[in-house]
Amino acid sequence: MNILVCISYVPDTAAKISTIADGSALQLDGVKYILNPYDEFAIEEALRQREKHGGTVVALTVGSESAKEILRTALAMGADRAAIVPSSSLDSFGVAVNIAAYARTMNADLVLMGRQSIDHDSFQMASTVAALLDLPSISVVSKLDISDSTVRAERDIEGGKEILEATLPIVISVQKGINEPRYPKLPDIMKAKSKPIEVVEIQTAPPRVEMFQFSVPQLKRLGKIFGDSDEEIAEFVRLLHEEAKVI
Amino acid sequence: MSTVAVYVEQRSGIIKRPTFEALTAARSLSERVVALSIGACDAEMLGAYGATEVVVVEHPLLREYSSQAVAVALAQYLRSSDIRTLLVGGTAQGKELAPRIAVLVEAGYMPDCIELSSDGNAIVAVRPLYAGKVRAAVRPLTDRVVVALRPNMFTARTTESAAIPSVSTFSPTIEDRDRRVVLKEIIRNEGKLDVLEADIVVSGGRGMKGPEHFVLIEQLASALGGAVGASRAVVDAGWRPHSEQVGQTGKTVSPNLYIACGISGAVQHLAGMSSSKVIAAINKDKDAPIFKVADYGIVGDVFEVIPKLIEKIKAIKQAATS
Incomplete structure (x- = not known):
């Protein structure tokens, strides 16, 4: 089975993100980047599917030179090969075009990724890549079984789960809980450092959406904070009932 | 247009x-x-x-x-x-x-x-x-x-x-x-309201001190007709299922009322609930970041405050129906 796992290099969850003074761009200087947390589950799932079905796992990222760091993580965890599309200026659609092109070249049977990148939180990549490849997709998958070319998956929805059936080739985005990602071992981390990383030619795609003004939201709230006396608790409940009208 | x-x-x-x-x-x-x-x-x-x-x-x-x-x-x-x-x-x-x-x-x-x-x-x-x-x-x-x-x-x-x-x-x-992909079956979480669909979400964090104390969160949610949510810390600790996790690596919710109990308000948690219409918080630490984004708050021990809250909410609900 040819498995492509798509991973992204994103600001740490605790990073402080702001905008430049006139709001025309984001201020990301000094921000620490990490492997997108959901992509760890995607890498692990790729390795587990390879263990079951044989084949090859290729890790791909679209990003700047420093994003090679997460490809080394994927190699240390056990990916066979790694590739980078060296661009940090594509919009989401452009990223999808490049992933789809690579999937086509390697004749991927299974394309895996995390359910969302925690930078833009769009949840769109699996569907977009699949549509470009004219393949089925299933998003936010918490259980995946593949036998022969039949795919059975569970995905999380509001208030429950869906059970879906599909056929290979397919694009799947995974959810936390699908597996327990392994920690790479030190010798494998060392070995991954010297493995080659394929540099893929960028497919240009005109952007389809433009972000043109950025702002930091005012999280300022009413801030009516009380103590824990009976009278104050009563006042807290009264305000929720009569002022906020939410209970 | x-x-x-x-x-x-x-x-x-x-x-x-x-x-x-x-x-x-x-x-x-x-x-x-x-x-x-x-x-x-x-x-x-x-x-x-x-x-x-x-x-x-x-x-x-x-x-x-x-x-x-x-x-x-x-x-x-x-x-x-x-x-x-x-x-x-x-x-x-x-x-x-x-x-x-x-x-x-x-x-x-x-x-x-x-x-x-x-x-x-x-x-x-x-x-x-x-x-x-x-x-x-x-x-x-x-x-x-x-x-x-x-x-x-x-x-x-x-x-x-x-x-x-x-x-x-x-x-x-x-x-x-x-x-080539077809939905075969939907399994509902019976009798459980989902944080994504509820008008009111009551979430518990590490301040609840153990999974056994989440019964308080469940009772408060039930008194309000709301859903139970959880912080990442308590989900990672195995106290609550991932389906209840609110935050950057869980669910993003925007209910009419979000009540954070024993949740300090790490930036990853705020990411998942800051678009709620009204935010209330109960925490014993008056400097907890959650109070900076709260409309209403009580500085106090969740174990003492929540039972009193439930009692007062029930009284209001009873007055409204009688």
């Missing part, structure tokens, strides 16, 4: 609330609002929320839900019409479906929008990025656009001028290869 279409999401004949929210939003953008339903639907109700026309998309291969086939069908309809804008509720189904339609009609896709306006002919939206740490104004660079709306950010309102919408049928061309 010109006509706006809205995707109608329904399960077992019940139209989902985000559809009504999208209809209300569409009404503010255009005089002509076309609701697109896969199979039969309650057209009168869609009209009450602002649909001026209802298109029922019919095909035998659409009887079993397939995101792939539905996208193909809706894209065919959009291509056959003069409609340039499609709004979709950003539910689990909507978020999977919308990007696929966007590719098929060569539209820009704008996910997770929390504000919408039109600047003459083009749509302009606001969406959170980086888990809500910043917001971006976005606009399409394409002729067509597909917009997903974050649930509960647009209020669904019926319109007084509602007329019964005209209903027409569209028959797409669908082949077996368009449904």
Whole structure:
């Protein structure tokens, strides 16, 4: 089975993100980047599917030179090969075009990724890549079984789960809980450092959406904070009932 | 601006609330609002929320839900019409479906929008990025656009001028290869309200000190008719299931009321709940960051405060019904 796992290099969850003074761009200087947390589950799932079905796992990222760091993580965890599309200026659609092109070249049977990148939180990549490849997709998958070319998956929805059936080739985005990602071992981390990383030619795609003004939201709230006396608790409940009208 | 279409999401004949929210939003953008339903639907109700026309998309291969086939069908309809804008509720189904339609009609896709306006002919939206740490104004660079709306950010309102919408049928061309993924079964979490669908969410954090004490959170949620949520710390500790996790690596919720109990308010948690309409917090540490984003707060011990809260809430509910 040819498995492509798509991973992204994103600001740490605790990073402080702001905008430049006139709001025309984001201020990301000094921000620490990490492997997108959901992509760890995607890498692990790729390795587990390879263990079951044989084949090859290729890790791909679209990003700047420093994003090679997460490809080394994927190699240390056990990916066979790694590739980078060296661009940090594509919009989401452009990223999808490049992933789809690579999937086509390697004749991927299974394309895996995390359910969302925690930078833009769009949840769109699996569907977009699949549509470009004219393949089925299933998003936010918490259980995946593949036998022969039949795919059975569970995905999380509001208030429950869906059970879906599909056929290979397919694009799947995974959810936390699908597996327990392994920690790479030190010798494998060392070995991954010297493995080659394929540099893929960028497919240009005109952007389809433009972000043109950025702002930091005012999280300022009413801030009516009380103590824990009976009278104050009563006042807290009264305000929720009569002022906020939410209970 | 010109006509706006809205995707109608329904399960077992019940139209989902985000559809009504999208209809209300569409009404503010255009005089002509076309609701697109896969199979039969309650057209009168869609009209009450602002649909001026209802298109029922019919095909035998659409009887079993397939995101792939539905996208193909809706894209065919959009291509056959003069409609340039499609709004979709950003539910689990909507978020999977919308990007696929966007590719098929060569539209820009704008996910997770929390504000919408039109600047003459083009749509302009606001969406959170980086888990809500910043917001971006976005606009399409394409002729067509597909917009997903974050649930509960647009209020669904019926319109007084509602007329019964005209209903027409569209028959797409669908082949077996368009449904290589099919929904087979839905397993509901019986008797449990989901944080994504509840008007009130009561969440517990590490301050609850152990899984056994979540009974207090459950009782408070039950008194309010709300859902139980949890912080990442308690989910990672195995006290609560991942399905209840609110935050950057869990669910993003926007209920009418969010009550954080024993949650300090790490930035990752705030990311998942800061678009709630009203935020209340109970924490024994008066300097906890959660109070900086709270409308109402109590500085106190959750184990003493929550039982008293439940008692007082029950009294209010009783007064309201007697």
